Amino acid sequence: MTSTWTEPSDSPLTLLLLGKGTDPASERGVDCPGDLPAPSDPDLVARATAAKAALGDRVFVLGHHYQRDEVIQFADVTGDSFKLAQQAAARPDAEFIVFCGVHFMAESADILTTPSQRVILPDLAAGCSMADMAVLGQVETAWEHFQDLGITDQIVPVTYMNSSADIKGFVGRNKGVVCTSSNAKRALDWSFEQGSKVFFLPDQHLGRNTAVLEMGFDLDDCVLYDPHKPHGGLTDEQLINARMILWRGHCSVHGRFTIDSVREVRERVPGVNVLVHPECRHDVVRAADHVGSTEYIIKALDAAPSGSAWAVGTELNLVRRLALAHPDKQIMFLDRTVCYCSTMNRIDLRHLVWTLEELVAGRVPNVITVDEKTAHEARVALDQMLALP
Numbered sequence: 001m002t003s004t005w006t007e008p009s010d011s012p013l014t015l016l017l018l019g020k021g022t023d024p025a026s027e028r029g030v031d032c033p034g035d036l037p038a039p040s041d042p043d044l045v046a047r048a049t050a051a052k053a054a055l056g057d058r059v060f061v062l063g064h065h066y067q068r069d070e071v072i073q074f075a076d077v078t079g080d081s082f083k084l085a086q087q088a089a090a091r092p093d094a095e096f097i098v099f100c101g102v103h104f105m106a107e108s109a110d111i112l113t114t115p116s117q118r119v120i121l122p123d124l125a126a127g128c129s130m131a132d133m134a135v136l137g138q139v140e141t142a143w144e145h146f147q148d149l150g151i152t153d154q155i156v157p158v159t160y161m162n163s164s165a166d167i168k169g170f171v172g173r174n175k176g177v178v179c180t181s182s183n184a185k186r187a188l189d190w191s192f193e194q195g196s197k198v199f200f201l202p203d204q205h206l207g208r209n210t211a212v213l214e215m216g217f218d219l220d221d222c223v224l225y226d227p228h229k230p231h232g233g234l235t236d237e238q239l240i241n242a243r244m245i246l247w248r249g250h251c252s253v254h255g256r257f258t259i260d261s262v263r264e265v266r267e268r269v270p271g272v273n274v275l276v277h278p279e280c281r282h283d284v285v286r287a288a289d290h291v292g293s294t295e296y297i298i299k300a301l302d303a304a305p306s307g308s309a310w311a312v313g314t315e316l317n318l319v320r321r322l323a324l325a326h327p328d329k330q331i332m333f334l335d336r337t338v339c340y341c342s343t344m345n346r347i348d349l350r351h352l353v354w355t356l357e358e359l360v361a362g363r364v365p366n367v368i369t370v371d372e373k374t375a376h377e378a379r380v381a382l383d384q385m386l387a388l389p
Contacts, residue, residue, distance in 0.1 A: 051356035060094035064101035066315040070349045080294045081105040100347045104131045106368040107165040111375045119368045122351035133249035134202035136166040138227040156191035159201040165370045172380035181293035184210040186388045202249030209278045254279035257313045261335035262287045265311040276313030
């Protein structure tokens with residue numbers, strides 16, 4: 001059966017989909033400064049195959065779901081960030097962990113693997129805009145203000161997996177917990193057993209959506225702390241009365257989906273199921289038919305009946321891959337004006353080939369190392385997550 005996936009048409013919007021252009025309507029503007037690299041030639045594929053075979057069991061390649069297909073084909077395991085870090089920890093005999101993802105993911109893998117293993121990020125410029133929105137110094141300044149107000153003994157810090165090792169370490173030092181998009185409610189339930197407030201980092205949308213839509217909180221229970229404003233742009237009274245103090249951070253891809261995207265696709269495709277990630281804005285999540293993590297999205301589409309129609313609000317590489325894998329279903333991108341995750345797509349086959357060939361030559365590039373103190377404190381918060389009921 002032929003896939004129903006339609007490539008973007010040749011229009012100004014295509015520039016965004018191909019990685020070039022600006023969309024000022026997004027939450028902070030999606031700016032994609034240049035074209036994505038062209039699909040790799042057969043020579044690069046052959047070189048990657050040869051280098052990986054030469055390394056054998058010494059190397060373990062991890063591929064995040066948002067990676068392009070040319071990289072995913074060489075991954076030993078694919079998954080979301082936490083699953084991949086766990087898979088790395090489960091392979092203690094692998095000398096090299098090549099993480100085809102972004103920086104915070106490689107940090108988590110380094111924290112969870114043995115000291116003798118080396119975690120490698122093929123391109124050090126592959127960061128995460130969301131993780132970068134929570135800088136340790138800013139977070140510590142906020143915490144000092146909470147201390148001045150006398151409320152830190154009531155607050156449990158919770159950080160999303162999509163955060164730096166520094167932020168995970170801060171949370172571990174202050175008796176908090178890490179969460180993923182699939183266990184955020186369990187993490188918040190545990191946190192509210194420990195205290196009366198949660199300081200949620202760095203994704204405001206996941207925190208708000210979980211608290212309001214899964215735990216029955218009111219929007220008024222949540223306040224938004226902006227690190228670029230004095231005292232977060234909040235009054236002392238707002239901070240004292242809040243149950244959820246949300247950090248002003250978001251995913252630049254998921255934050256782009258709008259309620260207009262949902263309305264447009266419902267008008268265009270009668271009976272369509274709207275399936276979105278909880279990193280999307282609150283009004284988009286409320287308007288969707290199904291909400292869940294990346295793994296949830298994959299399983300939902302795997303189980304969907306033949307002939308059903310789905311508009312999916314998550315990263316475009318994954319949506320395209322799922323559409324091609326399920327030609328009996330009509331799977332489409334929720335909004336056609338979102339570019340690929342530009343930092344994730346820095347890991348192309350050229351970088352992977354270079355990394356593998358460097359390892360074959362006895363050189364170890366781009367090693368990601370978390371210092372011992374930070375790793376210990378971050379591990380405390382990660383272990384608390386693993387211990388959640």
